[in-house]
Amino acid sequence: MALFKKKKIQSIGDSQYLTLREERKIAKENAKITKAYEKRKNRTKVPESEYLTEMRDPKNVVEFDNLHTYFYTDVGVSKAVNGVSFDIPEGSIVGVVGESGCGKSVTSLSLMQLVQAPQGQIVEGQIRYKATNGKCYDIAKMPRNEMLHIRGKEISMIFQEPMTSLNPVFTIGAQLDEVVLLHEPGTTKEQAKARSLEMLKLVGIAMCEKVYDSYPHELSGGMRQRVMIAMSLSCNPRLIIADEPTTALDVTIQAQILDLLRDLRHKIQGSIMLITHDLGVIAEMADYVVVMYAGRIVEKGTVREIFHTPKHPYTIGLMKSKPSVNKLVERLYSIPGQVPNPINMPKHCYYKNRCEMCQECCEGDFPELMQFSETHFAACHLYRDNKDLVIYDSLTTGAESEKAEVAHE
Ligand SMILES: Nc1ncnc2c1ncn2[C@@H]1O[C@H](COP(=O)(O)OP(=O)(O)O)[C@@H](O)[C@H]1O
Ligand code: SF4
Ligand SMILES: [Mg+2]
Numbered sequence: 001m002a003l004f005k006k007k008k009i010q011s012i013g014d015s016q017y018l019t020l021r022e023e024r025k026i027a028k029e030n031a032k033i034t035k036a037y038e039k040r041k042n043r044t045k046v047p048e049s050e051y052l053t054e055m056r057d058p059k060n061v062v063e064f065d066n067l068h069t070y071f072y073t074d075v076g077v078s079k080a081v082n083g084v085s086f087d088i089p090e091g092s093i094v095g096v097v098g099e100s101g102c103g104k105s106v107t108s109l110s111l112m113q114l115v116q117a118p119q120g121q122i123v124e125g126q127i128r129y130k131a132t133n134g135k136c137y138d139i140a141k142m143p144r145n146e147m148l149h150i151r152g153k154e155i156s157m158i159f160q161e162p163m164t165s166l167n168p169v170f171t172i173g174a175q176l177d178e179v180v181l182l183h184e185p186g187t188t189k190e191q192a193k194a195r196s197l198e199m200l201k202l203v204g205i206a207m208c209e210k211v212y213d214s215y216p217h218e219l220s221g222g223m224r225q226r227v228m229i230a231m232s233l234s235c236n237p238r239l240i241i242a243d244e245p246t247t248a249l250d251v252t253i254q255a256q257i258l259d260l261l262r263d264l265r266h267k268i269q270g271s272i273m274l275i276t277h278d279l280g281v282i283a284e285m286a287d288y289v290v291v292m293y294a295g296r297i298v299e300k301g302t303v304r305e306i307f308h309t310p311k312h313p314y315t316i317g318l319m320k321s322k323p324s325v326n327k328l329v330e331r332l333y334s335i336p337g338q339v340p341n342p343i344n345m346p347k348h349c350y351y352k353n354r355c356e357m358c359q360e361c362c363e364g365d366f367p368e369l370m371q372f373s374e375t376h377f378a379a380c381h382l383y384r385d386n387k388d389l390v391i392y393d394s395l396t397t398g399a400e401s402e403k404a405e406v407a408h409e
Pocket of ligand 2: 379
């Protein structure tokens, strides 16, 4: 009987057990907390002054400031995003990189107010956004109904899997027109169709009239992703979030989609937040790089800084695990271990149990981000006494380093 009363759960390190009673207690407490958050978000007629704020730097479109997004689950609080701060400057591509489960998607979903509710909630921090009307909003405090004017219109998103993002029972045209009709009131059906066809042309689709009348299943994966990109462009967004836009596509199509995104950035004069686990993609595309690990930023800087003078052992591990054409290796490096479960995270450096550079100085609390240049930051105890310490020679980073050089020269 006791067997049925206890449920095994996974946690970092040792296994833990929660009795049904404990689980019910957690669920009850979670319901109370999340209900309060939901009530706040669902308010209507909230004075604008409650969520108006000021940008720290007027050249930025978005500023994440100490963002904390938690999931209140039955087995405990999962700190998926745990104090993330970075900026997205106007007209730039910011790459967010890290292994699966590091909190990249949850960071972007927080910006869109699309975190799975009620269990997922932004509990602390600001997401400052400079809107087209010149005002600056704190998206973390914005009520749900106000966010409808920004989501899809000013900030749009391209998801990883185009087949599941498109509705299989509507034609491509109907789905494209809907975006324009919804966000630009007063547009006639003819105008919406003309705009949709223009967008399909812009993303390099030949015979756009035919594609306009097709259903998603009639298109290839690459075509569907182009349609998703066309959809995200139809309202001239200031910011496009691309969450692993090429992961579900084969290699040749990946290159085409990346070229397309790079071209579009000049055409729309907007910014792109590019989420990926592939450092090669980052080297080719991004201006700034943010490296995330277990819900925190471990390193950030310009693409040159990250590829030429990487500081954090995790960034270096990611670079070493990338295959390179001009490096002969017997066996490709892989970082030992896994990303820890974000429930009950330890106080010390989260990377400690996987880090090959771990030393006595790593015993302390989680390292604060240290500044190495105006734009370069890393969170590692190794540099506490010597910021000039070199633990990785950029010459051995191989192809990525060269690509970063070429792409940004
Ligand atoms: N709906 C959810 N409920 C509970 N935990 C979630 C949920 N969505 C994401 N998480 C947790 O948040 C963490 C970060 O996830 P995610 O941002 O999707 O990672 P990735 O870096 O791969 O995009 C993961 O540990 C995941 O388990
Ligand atoms: S603080 Fe120590 S354990 Fe953490 S990444 Fe730096 S060297 Fe490794
Ligand atoms: Mg993800």
